[in-house]
Amino acid sequence: MIRFENVTKRYPDGTTAVDDLSFEVAEGELVTLVGPSGCGKTTTMKMVNRLIEPSEGRIFLDGEDISTVDPVRLRRRIGYVIQQVGLFPHKTVLENTATVPQLLGWRRAKARDRAAELLDLVGLDPSVHGDRYPEQLSGGQRQRVGVARALAADPPVLLMDEPFGAVDPVVRERLQNEFLRLQSQVRKTVLLVTHDIEEAVRLGDRIAVYGAGRIEQFGAPAAVLGAPATPYVADFVGADRGLKRLSVTPIEESDLEEPPVVRLDDRLPRELGARWAVVLDARGDLHGWISAEQARAKGTVGEHARRMDAWLPLGSSLKQAFSTMLQHDAGWIAVIDAEGTGRFLGVLTPARLHEALRRSIDADAQDIPRAAVDLESIATITAADGQQQRPAARP
Numbered sequence: 001m002i003r004f005e006n007v008t009k010r011y012p013d014g015t016t017a018v019d020d021l022s023f024e025v026a027e028g029e030l031v032t033l034v035g036p037s038g039c040g041k042t043t044t045m046k047m048v049n050r051l052i053e054p055s056e057g058r059i060f061l062d063g064e065d066i067s068t069v070d071p072v073r074l075r076r077r078i079g080y081v082i083q084q085v086g087l088f089p090h091k092t093v094l095e096n097t098a099t100v101p102q103l104l105g106w107r108r109a110k111a112r113d114r115a116a117e118l119l120d121l122v123g124l125d126p127s128v129h130g131d132r133y134p135e136q137l138s139g140g141q142r143q144r145v146g147v148a149r150a151l152a153a154d155p156p157v158l159l160m161d162e163p164f165g166a167v168d169p170v171v172r173e174r175l176q177n178e179f180l181r182l183q184s185q186v187r188k189t190v191l192l193v194t195h196d197i198e199e200a201v202r203l204g205d206r207i208a209v210y211g212a213g214r215i216e217q218f219g220a221p222a223a224v225l226g227a228p229a230t231p232y233v234a235d236f237v238g239a240d241r242g243l244k245r246l247s248v249t250p251i252e253e254s255d256l257e258e259p260p261v262v263r264l265d266d267r268l269p270r271e272l273g274a275r276w277a278v279v280l281d282a283r284g285d286l287h288g289w290i291s292a293e294q295a296r297a298k299g300t301v302g303e304h305a306r307r308m309d310a311w312l313p314l315g316s317s318l319k320q321a322f323s324t325m326l327q328h329d330a331g332w333i334a335v336i337d338a339e340g341t342g343r344f345l346g347v348l349t350p351a352r353l354h355e356a357l358r359r360s361i362d363a364d365a366q367d368i369p370r371a372a373v374d375l376e377s378i379a380t381i382t383a384a385d386g387q388q389q390r391p392a393a394r395p
């Protein structure tokens with residue numbers, strides 16, 4: 001959808017902001033450009049809507065060389081969201097959001113209907129906020145209007161420059177989550193600039209880590225965190241990249257253990273053969289759990305089962321799993337189907353969580369599915385000497 005081919009930008013004062021850049025963003029993909037201040041992220045982005053012209057190389061949008069397209073026509077296909085939002089102070093929220101459709105010649109009523117629809121989509125009630133002026137909104141609400149306005153004419157491409165930069169961390173996380181939900185519905189092709197590695201790995205389908213004017217590594221967040229390509233990237237993603245990686249690594253079915261299971265209507269078995277068992281209803285849905293001690297009582301399982309609060313749907317992140325364990329002081333969590341209907345799939349223990357993380361790092365390095373990783377062949381730290389060991393031969 002967007003393709004950079006050997007693009008270089010030199011400013012008249014001799015600064016090379018971007019040096020021989022080549023990469024591609026697929027249709028419907030969200031790519032984050034991340035790196036320290038001054039490394040060329042904004043320059044990269046502004047070349048896509050021709051606010052800045054490259055010195056060398058070519059940029060293609062949908063196969064078309066953008067240097068041959070009239071900039072005004074080009075920008076109609078590209079939504080643009082910036083940190084300062086840039087709302088018109090003398091126009092209401094609804095009028096601000098309807099700006100682009102009206103510029104495109106839509107009838108006023110149609111443009112306003114579309115604007116109301118978009119405000120709703122970004123979580124603002126048009127009947128409450130539509131007639132307010134920007135100064136009557138909170139910072140987070142203004143950012144949402146900025147996103148709504150950029151989407152109003154339904155452009156296939158969205159450029160976002162630090163879109164959530166001007167708000168506090170709590171609002172920022174909420175806006176990020178809302179944006180991810182929105183993106184799963186509208187599936188725009190998005191280039192998003194940020195200097196925050198956490199934001200980059202949270203939002204990006206892939207991330208481009210910038211050094212000075214160059215991309216040092218381009219890949220899926222988990223791959224970049226798991227195997228930084230250069231010492232610079234390792235340094236930039238941080239010493240706690242293992243922790244960050246937890247947040248982008250989903251729980252998979254192969255990570256789960258099959259614990260002892262009893263049914264709600266069963267009579268208590270007296271001996272569980274384990275310290276606890278999971279309790280399911282007749283359909284196989286998660287109901288709760290029961291301890292070995294309770295199993296020795298009389299009556300049915302249903303009369304003694306305890307509620308299970310520590311559970312997550314499949315596909316939740318390992319970080320959520322870890323934090324759920326801590327929150328409920330649980331030695332394991334139950335995992336149900338990804339659709340959240342309640343169908344029980346298995347349990348995740350701390351040992352399995354650790355294995356899942358090690359597997360996912362090795363799976364990315366070898367480019368194979370996680371379930372195919374042979375844990376025995378992964379480097380381990382031995383207690384005896386603290387040295388990294390990797391068996392010479394793989395089975």
Ligand SMILES: Nc1ncnc2c1ncn2[C@@H]1O[C@H](COP(=O)(O)OP(=O)(O)OP(=O)(O)O)[C@@H](O)[C@H]1O
Nearest residue numbers: 011013015017036037038039040041042043044195
């Ligand atoms: N108009 C200009 N003339 C000369 N140099 C410029 C111009 N605009 C940007 N630069 C320089 O180009 C380099 C890249 O700038 P750019 O704005 O693309 O960086 P960035 O990664 O987006 O930084 P930030 O995160 O601080 O916004 C910087 O060294 C900057 O000083």
